[in-house]
Amino acid sequence: MKFFVLSKGDKKSNLLTKKIHSYLQDFSLTFDENEPDIVISVGGDGTFLAAFQKYTNRLENTAFVGVHTGHLGFYADWVPEEIEKLVIAISKSTYQIIEYPLLEVIVRYTNDGKESSFLALNESTVKSVEGTFVMDVEIKGEQFERFRGDGLCISTPSGSTAYNKALGGAIIHPSLESIQISEMASINNRVFRTIGSPLILPAHHTCMLKPVTQSDFLVTVDHLSSLQKDVKSIQFRVADQKIRFARYKPFPFWNRVRDSFIEKAES
Ligand code: NAD
Numbered sequence: 001m002k003f004f005v006l007s008k009g010d011k012k013s014n015l016l017t018k019k020i021h022s023y024l025q026d027f028s029l030t031f032d033e034n035e036p037d038i039v040i041s042v043g044g045d046g047t048f049l050a051a052f053q054k055y056t057n058r059l060e061n062t063a064f065v066g067v068h069t070g071h072l073g074f075y076a077d078w079v080p081e082e083i084e085k086l087v088i089a090i091s092k093s094t095y096q097i098i099e100y101p102l103l104e105v106i107v108r109y110t111n112d113g114k115e116s117s118f119l120a121l122n123e124s125t126v127k128s129v130e131g132t133f134v135m136d137v138e139i140k141g142e143q144f145e146r147f148r149g150d151g152l153c154i155s156t157p158s159g160s161t162a163y164n165k166a167l168g169g170a171i172i173h174p175s176l177e178s179i180q181i182s183e184m185a186s187i188n189n190r191v192f193r194t195i196g197s198p199l200i201l202p203a204h205h206t207c208m209l210k211p212v213t214q215s216d217f218l219v220t221v222d223h224l225s226s227l228q229k230d231v232k233s234i235q236f237r238v239a240d241q242k243i244r245f246a247r248y249k250p251f252p253f254w255n256r257v258r259d260s261f262i263e264k265a266e267s
Helices: 009-026 046-053 056-061 080-092 253-262
Strands: 001-006 038-043 063-068 077-078 096-109 115-120 123-128 133-139 142-149 150-156 178-184 199-202 207-211 218-222 224-228 231-247
Touching: 001 009, 001 046, 009 080, 038 046, 046 056, 046 063, 046 077, 046 080, 046 096, 056 231, 063 077, 063 080, 077 080, 096 123, 096 218, 115 123, 115 218, 123 133, 133 150, 142 150, 142 178, 142 231, 178 231, 199 231, 218 231
Parallel strands: 001 038, 038 063, 063 231
Antiparallel strands: 096 115, 096 231, 123 150, 123 218, 133 142, 133 207, 150 178, 178 199, 207 231, 218 224
16 A cells, blocks of 8 residues: 655654554555555644545545644544554555545636636635625526625535534534535625525536636635636536545544534543
């Protein structure tokens, strides 16, 4: 089996990365940065997102595991003390594969008919570069509303506990193949109106944003952000691809939510 370990880059994560690396090689696993079967991120959720974005071109052949060197993460859920157990489980391939849905983002441009596409594990957000963000929101090919405000966040189920949650979105179990649209400070008065509630779309519904007054936008995809110029439309839907987690121990989603936001259960 081929592996890659991505470190957050701080001293603690680098040391642990080195240790995992040498343990795995002791078990005759092969280091392969280009075509790993298993990718271990060492750091936090941000490092896990970076590991995911590094291998979006080979998701079918790669499984991911996260070790946290700071606080418990949503994706980074192994503690450094458990790495011997983790290495043995990897070397014996005694793991289960759990798949979670992803978000596909397609940006189309006005000038040349070109498009860029991205995959998000958490979410994509769209904001204006300056002035009020104004977008026509189409759902399943039909005009739904003209949104005015700070921006919109479109999240995956596993990303629903991240930025989406801070925007008042619902927490969605990742077995529900869906995307969620949540508003960032919408303008609502007698003149302008938006739905005001987060919307949850099933896998066969697409959300399309069409600019009204501007054409340049700040678009984030997980931890990455870019300035998208001459935007004609931005399309969001549940992606065909999924992320594959290598699970070595059960850690149900709702336990993860409780441990992260309410209190850590006694172990
Ligand atoms: P980071 O690593 O500092 O992450 C920010 C926080 O989000 C961390 O505490 C991390 O543990 C948590 N987080 C990430 N994914 C999560 C998930 N799926 N469920 C629960 N918590 C999660 O910063 P970064 O590397 O730039 O990470 C990018 C992420 O930060 C984005 O995908 C976005 O979800 C999140 N974010 C959150 C807010 C907010 O809550 N107001 C604002 C901007 C970005």
